Amino acid sequence: MDIPLDIWLRGENDATTAVISPVRSEPRAWTESDVAAVLVGMLRALERAKFKDDGEARPISLRGFSWIVNPFESGGVVIALELSLGAVVAGPFDIAESELSGLIERAMAADRVTYPVSQSVH
16 A cells, blocks of 8 residues: 655755555555554655665664644544654555554564664664
8 A cells, every 4th residue: 555645854945755665455454564564664765865875674663752643634644743854644544543543552562672772773
């Protein structure tokens, strides 16, 4: 599934766009693993926009950023992530706001168990 992104880097006036394809299933069928893959894809896209490299070898942990699921003006919801580096918004997705928020909370909680703080890289 292609997921459109809008990326804003702190200190720059213009946004850029990108597309990621980290999952095959539609949002209503997503699992916590699918949501984690979407979040990692969003974070990598933001990193690529800033540093102009692929960064695929660097580990990513699901902490150290703010997130929100918001309704989109023409329907569905978007995921917005904000970091000191900038912000990235993905979507819209055809899934209930509360369902997607719950999936993100569980995916992030599972990541904390998988990657102890002493081993995480932000």
